[in-house]
Structure formats: structure tokens, C-alpha cells
Amino acid sequence: RGTEDGANIGPLIDEKSRSAVHALVADAVSKGAKVLTGGAIPAGEGYFYPPTVLVDVPTNAEILKEEIFGPVAPVVTFKTEDEAVKIANSTEYGLIAYAFTQNLNRGLRLAEKLEVGMFGLNAGVISNPAAPFGGVKSSGLGREGGFEGIEEYLETVYVGIADPMND
Incomplete structure (x- = not known):
């Protein structure tokens, strides 16, 4: 079971x-x-x-x-970083990607280039209730969790207040 x-x-x-x-x-x-x-x-x-x-x-x-x-x-x-990115991005889905590297700059480049909603750098589990969860492309639209998740349920209202110094 x-x-x-x-x-x-x-x-x-x-x-x-x-x-x-x-x-x-x-x-x-x-x-x-x-x-x-x-x-x-x-x-x-x-x-x-x-x-x-x-x-x-x-x-x-x-x-x-x-x-x-x-x-x-x-x-x-793969032989090059660009080839790896091309392979990873060649799908219509983009929930999460992971990279394991000793080179922080490479990891940050990958985070920018990979078409995903979440990216794990040197970590196999990145779920966190305070972080937004969601994908891009056919893996979803919008986010759950984090500040971004609550925004889906809110309506922005602009309030203009007269300046009391100009009365």
C-alpha cells in the first residue's frame, strides 16, 4: 500500500x-x-x-x-549548456527544472534560460508553502501559494485621496 x-x-x-x-x-x-x-x-x-x-x-x-x-x-x-537548454525547452510543458552544478553563475543562467515556472538549483525538492507553485506553457497558468497565489483571488482598487494641504 x-x-x-x-x-x-x-x-x-x-x-x-x-x-x-x-x-x-x-x-x-x-x-x-x-x-x-x-x-x-x-x-x-x-x-x-x-x-x-x-x-x-x-x-x-x-x-x-x-x-x-x-x-x-x-x-x-549533452555537449554544451546551450544544447541542454534546447533539449529541455523542446517540450510544450514547463512545470519545473532542476540543475546540479558547482558553478553558481551557470545555475543562474539556466534559471533564466529554461522555460519553467519553478527551478531547483542543487536541490531535488524545492516545495515551500510560502513560494509560488506553478508552471508555464501547457503546465499551467497562474500560481498557488505565496503572494502570487493570493493575487488570483483579489481585486485591485485604486483610491485617490485629496491632498489636505491643497484645500
């Missing part, structure tokens, strides 16, 4: 979601990606999908074009 002591991963929400994740993995493998771990629907009840790492993922794999929403890490190699 994913709630037992010692469990460190839970199930996906339903069979449709698990099948969609597996279809993306299968497509990548059919196009040349290699599975380092995971990659198969396990036997048993529930909608579990194992943590999966794919390497040598070709840029024409659907897994690089879609939002995965499952425990899959597709690894793509």
Missing part, C-alpha cells in the same frame, strides 16, 4: 496513470534508451511503479516531451 513502516514510495493514483508512465518508459526503450533500474510494472495489488532510471535517452523519446508524473528519471547527455 505504500503506508507500511519502511515504505519509501507510494502508488500512482490509478491504473491509467501507471499505464501512461509505463508507456513513456517503453517508448524510450524502443527508441534506444537503456533501463538502469525499474522499468517494469510489478506484480501485486495497487498502482505501484518502481523508481526507474533510463540512460541514453534519445531526444525523440516521448518521455522528454510529456509530463511524466511518475518515479522516472530520464538521463540525456
Whole structure:
């Protein structure tokens, strides 16, 4: 069930979601990606999908074009920073991107160039209730959380007050 002591991963929400994740993995493998771990629907009840790492993922794999929403890490190699940005931005989605680098300037450049609503630099989890959560492109419009999230529910009213010194 994913709630037992010692469990460190839970199930996906339903069979449709698990099948969609597996279809993306299968497509990548059919196009040349290699599975380092995971990659198969396990036997048993529930909608579990194992943590999966794919390497040598070709840029024409659907897994690089879609939002995965499952425990899959597709690894793509690149030669230049510009090539990495081009690959990352070649999808209609843009929820979040992560970069791990010792070079802070490179990380900040990537944060500016990547077409995403959120960016994690040297961190795998950046969720914070005080921060705005949301994506760009087909990953959403608007934000939840933070000051930006409350603005969706507010109406701005301009109030002009006469200057008492000019009466």
C-alpha cells in the first residue's frame, strides 16, 4: 500500500496513470534508451511503479516531451549548456527544472534560460508553502501559494485621496 513502516514510495493514483508512465518508459526503450533500474510494472495489488532510471535517452523519446508524473528519471547527455537548454525547452510543458552544478553563475543562467515556472538549483525538492507553485506553457497558468497565489483571488482598487494641504 505504500503506508507500511519502511515504505519509501507510494502508488500512482490509478491504473491509467501507471499505464501512461509505463508507456513513456517503453517508448524510450524502443527508441534506444537503456533501463538502469525499474522499468517494469510489478506484480501485486495497487498502482505501484518502481523508481526507474533510463540512460541514453534519445531526444525523440516521448518521455522528454510529456509530463511524466511518475518515479522516472530520464538521463540525456549533452555537449554544451546551450544544447541542454534546447533539449529541455523542446517540450510544450514547463512545470519545473532542476540543475546540479558547482558553478553558481551557470545555475543562474539556466534559471533564466529554461522555460519553467519553478527551478531547483542543487536541490531535488524545492516545495515551500510560502513560494509560488506553478508552471508555464501547457503546465499551467497562474500560481498557488505565496503572494502570487493570493493575487488570483483579489481585486485591485485604486483610491485617490485629496491632498489636505491643497484645500
